[in-house]
Amino acid sequence: MAGEAGAVDQVRRIVELAGGVLGRDVIGAYLHGSSVLGGLRPASDVDVLVVSRRRMDERARHTLLDGLLRISGSGNQVRPVELTVVVQSEVRPWRYPPTCDFLYGEWLRGEYEAGLVPQPQPMPDLALLITMALSGDHPLTGLRPARVLNPVPRADLVRASVAGIPGLLDELDSDTRNVLLTLARIWTTLATGRIRSKDAAADWALARLPSEHRAVLGHARQLYLDCPYSEESWSGALRARVRPHVDHVLTEIDRLLTRTPRM
Structure with a gap:
């Protein structure tokens, strides 16, 4: 590469x-x-x-x-x-x-x-x-x-950030690293109004995640920093924790959306 x-x-x-x-x-x-x-x-x-x-x-x-x-x-x-x-x-x-x-x-x-x-x-x-x-x-x-x-008005930045979530979830099994990091970016964008790099968004999210959900995102972040797309590996134990992590992040995103004025 x-x-x-x-x-x-x-x-x-x-x-x-x-x-x-x-x-x-x-x-x-x-x-x-x-x-x-x-x-x-x-x-x-x-x-x-x-x-x-x-x-x-x-x-x-x-x-x-x-x-x-x-x-x-x-x-x-x-x-x-x-x-x-x-x-x-x-x-x-x-x-x-x-x-x-x-x-x-x-x-x-x-x-x-x-x-x-x-x-x-x-x-x-x-x-x-x-x-x-x-x-x-x-x-x-x-x-x-x-x-x-x-x-771009902040309300439209929010709308654009969440518009792709259904498509992301469809790719969770095939493109796990990217989906997890993108969800972390959406979460931080909604919370702060800033678009961060994927690893910086992961850092922000890791500081706010419960301990049981950190390992999954931490692994995705390390893959992003160290490996090209063709080199993505997940242990069975980590893979089993992906969906609970995603559900938690989606809950946080939904919570922020209820506090964001609709246009």
């Missing part, structure tokens, strides 16, 4: 690819995710948000997808890429749910290779991505993010 130097080169290739496809429609490209929340870990994606002036046509979608398939993922000896393209007029002025023009994620590679081409669709997660891009303030090209994007 590519290290930090490799990730820098990979980011450059992503920006060049997006710029080559979108041309003058690119307003700016911004890092978000682990890159701006404390640094890349062995299992971290390279997360880039591109803001464009208009939607892509089908030819551009195919070209961008074909290029990303060649510069993303372990099969290419590089990190997974998550590239999100949003049309500025879809998010400024801000409204919820926002619409994503194009999303590439390595978890969808099988569907891409079977013929799926990313299309515009509502994407609540854009609230989180935009918030991270604004706080990270790391333009790769173009204007600074505060000149391009509006801040």
Whole structure:
């Protein structure tokens, strides 16, 4: 897996690819995710948000997808890429749910290779991505993010944080580490209004968990810090404690939601 130097080169290739496809429609490209929340870990994606002036046509979608398939993922000896393209007029002025023009994620590679081409669709997660891009303030090209994007109201940040919980729970057995860390991040975001890195969110949650629920999250955190995605192992004893841990965290999330004003 590519290290930090490799990730820098990979980011450059992503920006060049997006710029080559979108041309003058690119307003700016911004890092978000682990890159701006404390640094890349062995299992971290390279997360880039591109803001464009208009939607892509089908030819551009195919070209961008074909290029990303060649510069993303372990099969290419590089990190997974998550590239999100949003049309500025879809998010400024801000409204919820926002619409994503194009999303590439390595978890969808099988569907891409079977013929799926990313299309515009509502994407609540854009609230989180935009918030991270604004706080990270790391333009790769173009204007600074505060000149391009509006801040996301806290109520919409909460809605976006919890919108993906059902999908996460569906993946609990197959992607245990990521699900546990993401739930910890949702919990801390609702409680503090801040989006933390996955390991920092785990630290925050571990300090507030009852002792019987700490080992599961502690193991997930250590896997995240030490191992790529392909190296995830759980003992039978720990695996048996995953669901009780999740139920406890969901209870804490629900408790916070009852205290959050609904919009």
